[in-house]
Amino acid sequence: MLIQFMVENFRSIKEPVTLSMVSGTNNEKNVNTVRDYKLLTSAAIYGANASGKSNVLRAFSFMRSMVLNTTKVFQSTDILPHEPFRLSEETENGSSIFETVFFQNQVKYRYGFEADNKTVYSEWLFADSNGKEAKLFYRDTEDKEFYVNPEKFKEGKGVKVLPNSLFIWKCDQEGGEVSKSVLEWFSKVNLINGLKPNNYLAYTLKEMENADFRSEIVKLVRAADLGVEDIDVDEKVIAPTEFEKLPIPQKIKEKIITDGSALASIDVMVTHKKFDNTANKNGTVKFELDTDESEGTKKFFCLTAPFIDTLRSGNILLVDELESSLHPLLTLSLISLFNDPKVNKNGAQLIFATHDTNLLNQELFHKSQIWFTEKDSFGATHLTSLVEFKNIRQTDNIKKAYIQGKFGAIPYLGSFRGTE
Numbered sequence: 001m002l003i004q005f006m007v008e009n010f011r012s013i014k015e016p017v018t019l020s021m022v023s024g025t026n027n028e029k030n031v032n033t034v035r036d037y038k039l040l041t042s043a044a045i046y047g048a049n050a051s052g053k054s055n056v057l058r059a060f061s062f063m064r065s066m067v068l069n070t071t072k073v074f075q076s077t078d079i080l081p082h083e084p085f086r087l088s089e090e091t092e093n094g095s096s097i098f099e100t101v102f103f104q105n106q107v108k109y110r111y112g113f114e115a116d117n118k119t120v121y122s123e124w125l126f127a128d129s130n131g132k133e134a135k136l137f138y139r140d141t142e143d144k145e146f147y148v149n150p151e152k153f154k155e156g157k158g159v160k161v162l163p164n165s166l167f168i169w170k171c172d173q174e175g176g177e178v179s180k181s182v183l184e185w186f187s188k189v190n191l192i193n194g195l196k197p198n199n200y201l202a203y204t205l206k207e208m209e210n211a212d213f214r215s216e217i218v219k220l221v222r223a224a225d226l227g228v229e230d231i232d233v234d235e236k237v238i239a240p241t242e243f244e245k246l247p248i249p250q251k252i253k254e255k256i257i258t259d260g261s262a263l264a265s266i267d268v269m270v271t272h273k274k275f276d277n278t279a280n281k282n283g284t285v286k287f288e289l290d291t292d293e294s295e296g297t298k299k300f301f302c303l304t305a306p307f308i309d310t311l312r313s314g315n316i317l318l319v320d321e322l323e324s325s326l327h328p329l330l331t332l333s334l335i336s337l338f339n340d341p342k343v344n345k346n347g348a349q350l351i352f353a354t355h356d357t358n359l360l361n362q363e364l365f366h367k368s369q370i371w372f373t374e375k376d377s378f379g380a381t382h383l384t385s386l387v388e389f390k391n392i393r394q395t396d397n398i399k400k401a402y403i404q405g406k407f408g409a410i411p412y413l414g415s416f417r418g419t420e
Contacts, residue, residue, distance in 0.1 A: 001032060001039045001347045002316055003101040003108070007059040010096045012052040014085040014380035019043070019056060021349060024368035024387050030339040032347045034103045040369050042338045042350040044359060045383075046402065047373030048410050052381025053353035056373065057318040060351075061191035063098040066113070068186055069169050076162045082117035087379040095121055104185040108133075111168070111182055119163045125182070127152070136178065139167055155179055188313065192306055194321035194352075197299035204305035205266065208233050217304045224330055226297050229284060230271040268301070295325040307334055314346030323356040331356055332364070339364075360399035367392060374408040384408070 001021070008016040023031045023038040031038040047053045062081070065071065071081055085091040099112030108128040114121045125136040136153040139146045141163060148156060155176030161167050171179035192200060207213045208231070221228050268289035276282045289298055310317040323331045331354075337343050338350040360370065370386040386392060389407060401407065 001034055001103050001314075002349055002351075003037065003039065003103065005060050005063075005101075006097075006099045006112075007056075007063070008097040009084050009091045009094055010059045010062065010098075011055040011083050012050075012085065012375065012379065012381040013055055013059060014088060014091055014378070015382075016097070017056065017381065017383040019045075019060075019351070019371065019383060020368075020385070021351075022368070024366055027366045027368065029366045030369060032341075032344075034347070035106065035108070037103070037108075039103075039347075040349070040366070041344055041347075042335055042352075042365075043369050043371060044365065045351070045353045045371045045373060046355070046357075046360070046407075047353075051373040051375050052383075053373045054320050055381060056383060057191055057320055057351065057353055059098065060100075060189065060318060063100060064186045064189045064191075066098070066115070067111075067166070067168065068183060069166070073164060076164060078164060080115055080117050080120075080164055082115070084116070085380065095119075100186075102185055104181050107181075109182060109185070113166060120161075120166055123167050125153075125168065125178075127178070137167060153178060188315040189318065190306065190310070190315060191318040191320070192303070194299070194303075194319055194324045197302035197325075200302045200306055204302055205233055205268070207305040207309070213305070213308065216308050217301075220304050220308065221301060224300055224333055226300065227272050228270045228297070229273060231289075231301070232269045232271070232286075234267040234269050236267075270297075270301075296327060296330065299325045300330055303334065307337060310350070311337060311344055311348045312346065314348050316349045316351070319350065319352040321354070322352040323354050328356055328358040332359065335359070335364075357399050357402060360402055362394055362396070362398060370398070372402075372407050 003022060004018055004020040006016055006018040007013055021040045021043060023040050027038070030041045032041060033039075045053045045056060062083070066081070073080060082096065084094055084096055093116075095114050095116040097112065097114045099110065101108065101110045103109075106129070110126040110133065111124070113123040119141060121142060122138075122140045124138045126133045127136050128134070134152050135147070135149055137148045137156070139161070155171040155178060156167060156174060159167075159170045159174060161170055168179045168182060172183050204217070208217060214231075218231050221231060269286045270289050270293060271284050271286050273281050274283040274285045287293060289301060306317065309315070322334070335350060335352075338348060359365070367386040372384050372386070373381050374384070375381055384407075386398065386407065392398070402410070
């Protein structure tokens with residue numbers, strides 16, 4: 001599980017910001033206990049448009065991509081991804097810093113690095129299995145310091161690391177168990193964009209091929225009260241006469257024919273109850289998801305597989321614009337899956353950015369689960385927990401206080417009329 005994440009000099013983030021998943025004091029709501037830590041199952045980030053909510057999530061996803069080397073950096077001439085804060089002369093050419101603290105197999109790790117597009121300037125890994133943190137390795141390119149703990153970290157011995165490479169990559173390539181464990185944890189972090197739910201349709205359709213997973217998806221959609229009784233995937237081979245009419249370049253058509261491949265159309269069909277004139281059910285009727293259902297229903301269906309998979313695997317799901325096209329109760333139902341210990345049995349965590357003020361409810365969230373982003377006069381993002389605001393009582397209407405601007409993180413609107 002995630003304990004905390006810190007980032008400095010990334011996109012709209014200039015100074016260090018830290019998102020903590022450690023529960024506030026005297027709280028038993030929406031937590032999982034790992035060793036002596038009470039870790040939150042979900043967290044919500046609020047803020048005005050362009051305040052940096054998305055960038056907090058992107059920073060975490062960016063670190064994941066770096067650790068897993070998704071850009072495939074292998075040679076000394078390869079360029080590292082780098083997105084510094086560009087509104088300041090002191091940071092636009094500077095390096096970015098990322099650090100994550102997390103539990104993996106009951107061991108608390110603290111891993112981080114500092115890098116720009118050409119050089120990894122520093123990198124570190126600490127581990128705590130018994131209440132005391134031990135340094136496993138530390139490297140500093142500028143100071144030419146490279147320390148590997150000979151007793152607690154047997155990996156990467158004698159391995160040379162390129163200036164633009166992470167040491168943990170090399171350790172994993174050499175079969176290191178600790179480095180493998182760290183990379184496995186980062187592989188559990190996933191970011192999805194709530195504004196583009198169709199990006200996850202193919203994944204959901206693939207998971208529908210598994211009977212157990214399909215049953216979970218149907219169960220979740222039924223519980224959402226969308227009027228859907230069942231869901232089927234209808235796959236049909238496209239006839240040659242119809243194939244010729246498709247808006248596909250002729251070269252691609254010819255290649256498909258040469259390869260002997262067949263194209264198929266996939267339709268998702270949803271079943272609804274049908275009623276007679278006395279309101280009694282007298283059958284069912286099928287509708288095509290893509291053309292006959294609302295955007296909210298389509299989005300909910302697309303998100304079911306990522307949410308179910310996260311809960312099953314005990315992963316971490318980052319969702320930007322979670323509430324887009326969804327009724328507040330549907331959004332609430334998805335969040336509640338993570339906050340329900342009967343459903344969330346494996347320590348999964350949900351971190352999402354939203355504008356949905358209906359969720360600003362202390363019956364739903366503890367104060368430590370609510371965060372706000374706001375930009376300063378220099379365009380830099382700051383991240384603040386509701387816990388940091390004094391005199392917030394359990395009975396306070398935080399939705400009203402937020403809209404009134406008591407926590408910042410809202411737009412200050414000028415006149416739209418112009419000069420009269």
